[in-house]
Amino acid sequence: MHIEKLIKMANDISEFFNSESDKELAAEGVKNHIKRSWDPRMRQQIIAYCQQDGKELTPLALKAVQKLV
Template sequence: MDVEHLVHMANQIGQFFQAQPDRAEALDGIATHIRKFWAPRMRHALARHIEARAEGGAEDGLLPIVRDALQVRADVLD
């Protein structure tokens, strides 16, 4: 699966939940959606992308709210 497409989909989820007034609920909503509806191979590909970009000091392309959700709920990408 194309990782750029995964980043795009994760950002779309983030944009949807970003409208919620409670940030904690938004972060949980993003994480729950990805955990519930993405196949493990999709989650693992996104995790590898994030790790590779972090190691190289490059931008991962994720919206800050998505990145925060994945950091708060690290179990999502397992």
């Protein structure tokens, strides 16, 4: 899958959880959603992107992906 699509998906998920005032809890929610719903190859791609750059991810999405490692 193209990394641009994964970035958009991760950012969209983070938008949903962003209303949570506890950002640690919100990041856990994003992480858990990605862990449950994404194919392992998709997770590996977004993790690799995060480790290389990650600048297009929202701060919440970035925090969540870092927790996947």
